[in-house]
Every structure is written in C-alpha cells, then in structure tokens.
Amino acid sequence: MNKIIYLDAAASYQKPETVIRAEMDFLMHNYANAGRGICARASHVDTLIENTRSCVADFIGAKSEQIVFTSGTTDSINKIVGMLKLNSEHIVAVSDLDHHSARLPFEMSGAGIVVCPLDEQLNIDVNNIPYADVFVITAMSNVIGVQQNVSEIIRCAKIKNPNVITVVDAAQSVVHSEIDVVKYDCDFLCFSGHKIGADTGVGVMYIKHPELYSPVVFGGGMVNKIMGDKILFNSSPDVFEAGTLPITQIVGLKPAIENIKQNRPDLNLIKYMYDELSKLDRVKIISKPDSAILTFVVEGMHVLDFGTLISVRGVCLRVGNMCASWIHQLLGLDGSIRISVGAYNTLQEMQTVVKYIKEIIK
Numbered sequence: 001m002n003k004i005i006y007l008d009a010a011a012s013y014q015k016p017e018t019v020i021r022a023e024m025d026f027l028m029h030n031y032a033n034a035g036r037g038i039c040a041r042a043s044h045v046d047t048l049i050e051n052t053r054s055c056v057a058d059f060i061g062a063k064s065e066q067i068v069f070t071s072g073t074t075d076s077i078n079k080i081v082g083m084l085k086l087n088s089e090h091i092v093a094v095s096d097l098d099h100h101s102a103r104l105p106f107e108m109s110g111a112g113i114v115v116c117p118l119d120e121q122l123n124i125d126v127n128n129i130p131y132a133d134v135f136v137i138t139a140m141s142n143v144i145g146v147q148q149n150v151s152e153i154i155r156c157a158k159i160k161n162p163n164v165i166t167v168v169d170a171a172q173s174v175v176h177s178e179i180d181v182v183k184y185d186c187d188f189l190c191f192s193g194h195k196i197g198a199d200t201g202v203g204v205m206y207i208k209h210p211e212l213y214s215p216v217v218f219g220g221g222m223v224n225k226i227m228g229d230k231i232l233f234n235s236s237p238d239v240f241e242a243g244t245l246p247i248t249q250i251v252g253l254k255p256a257i258e259n260i261k262q263n264r265p266d267l268n269l270i271k272y273m274y275d276e277l278s279k280l281d282r283v284k285i286i287s288k289p290d291s292a293i294l295t296f297v298v299e300g301m302h303v304l305d306f307g308t309l310i311s312v313r314g315v316c317l318r319v320g321n322m323c324a325s326w327i328h329q330l331l332g333l334d335g336s337i338r339i340s341v342g343a344y345n346t347l348q349e350m351q352t353v354v355k356y357i358k359e360i361i362k
C-alpha cells in the first residue's frame, strides 16, 4: 500500500499537533464540566472556554459576547433559521454556490426562496442582487473555491432592503481568508472548527445583535433564575448555549486558530495542480486558476470510477456532488473531483498525484 496522500482538507483538515496535545492535556489533567461548579477544576474549565471564545472573537473581529459555540456550521445555520422565526411572508435570497447546510434549512423553513444569480465567473452577481428579508452568502463555495466579495454583496443587499438580515457561511472561507465581521457588516456568520484543524463537534455562530434574538434550544446553563412561572435567562452567549458544551473540542479550537493564522494552506500547490492538469486533454477544470481548491471532471470517466482508481493509489480526495448540488446542476454535472490542501501538503505529493492521474486517464 502506498503512503496516504491526504488532499481533502476542504472536507476536514488534518489536526496540528498543538490541537491534539491541548485536548490530550485537558482530558488527562484538567477535565471537568463547565459552567456548573465552583471547584478549582470547574472554574479552570470556564477560563479555558472563555479563552477560546476571546480567541475566536479576535480572529473574526467580534466581541466575546457575540460568539456562540455550536456543533458546527450546519448546527449554527439551523439555529439561525429557528431564531429568525421565518414564515411564508419572508423572502430568503440564496445562491447556487451554497452548500446544502447553508440553503436547505432556509428552504425547509417555509419562507419564500429567491435564487441570487451568479455572473459569468460564477461569483454572486453584485449587479443583480434581489430584494430579500434574509440573505444567505456563501463566502467561498466548496466547489468553486473563490472568495466572494462579502462586504460588497451585503452593501448591495442593504440598498434593496436596509433591514435585510445577512447570514454568512464562512465554512470554507475561514481557512484561506481573514474574516472581519465589522467590515462585512453581517448579522450572522458561521464556521466549523474541524475545517481549520480543530476537532469535529465544535463550531461558531457569530451574532451581531444577540440581544435581539431568543434561543431555540432550552436546557441547563442558560437560566439565571426561575421565580414561579417567570424565567430570567442569562445574557449572550450563555442563553444560546443550553446543555453541556463540547468542552474538549473548544479547548482544541484555540490552538487550531493560532495555527491557521500563522500557517494557511499554500495555494501555490493548487496552482501547480491546475497548470499540470490543464495540459491533459481529458481533464475539464471547473474551478478558477486562482481558486483555493481544484475541481475537475475527466471526460468519459465517471467521478466514482476516478475516485476508486485514485483511492487504491493511496490518495484521499473528494468525488461526488460535495453536498453542493445546485452548482453542479447549474454546470450540468452529476458530480466532480476535488483536490484541497492543508498547510501539511507538499509539492512532492502534488507531483506524485499528477503522475497517478496521468496513469488513470491515459
């Protein structure tokens, strides 16, 4: 068996040692539940959680009380849909760049859906922004891999409706681009820890004005006092974090952020791959030369066949519709093949993969 070459960071990033060590240290020496004890360990856990929260806040230009921990982007977006209390009178703008996680919760909410057009380069067309009550913006598609001009999209959406609520799915963009929620001027922004090298099971929901919203999940840790039939809830973020948090994963999120800030994936590797695969007649590249990921199809070969043939050579990459059916439909494709890199990938690995792809499609 060949050594594994992992080219699927966009699905989930390999973990830096600092994350693994932080979680191991926590589990071996400091473990306790959070927010429910005054013993030394419990209050230390609270400190660890708040340290991560302020690290996340700093990472995206927010304040700590605007940062809510969730289990991931999918969970964040489902919670946002609940908090917005949508009905058939609301119009939600989505786009074909959206991942199922960003768009399906809104489609299932009963609100009216309008699809924002893409321009010829497959970017959200800022010249054709529709009127909407809620605007879902995929900051970077997991198929096309191009950073969208989030500030400009939000500016244009506000021209159409100054009260529009904007929701940014930053699940992919957070890996490659600096995020500034103040510059974006968005109402909500979400990402998942595991895409930046943290563990699975932890995500972030940024809320610009938490005081405007009510929680959709109820339980322990969110209540200040119950007096008879009166319930006094805690303020944000506690009110949005009922139940036991994924504490270990939150502990690992801080070193993951510190790592990704210093150590973004080298996109020259993607450019190298783009240039090499462009030379092959049967390869049709879907992503752009300067994309953060490389997506392609091979003419005359099903993506699952390609996936099997590359997999037996020890290469882990993604084939299929990537939970992004709409962009594939728009492009008239059943699926595609995706290469994505982390800071741990090397040029040598890319050279090996080019050799394998040539073997497979010759």
Ligand SMILES: Cc1ncc(COP(=O)(O)O)c(C=O)c1O
Binding pocket: 010, 011, 072, 073, 074, 075, 099, 101, 102, 138, 140, 141, 142, 169, 171, 172, 192
């Ligand atoms: C653009 C985008 N949005 C949302 C998600 C969903 O993330 P999660 O499964 O971590 O909730 C993904 C995951 O691939 C994604 O790429």
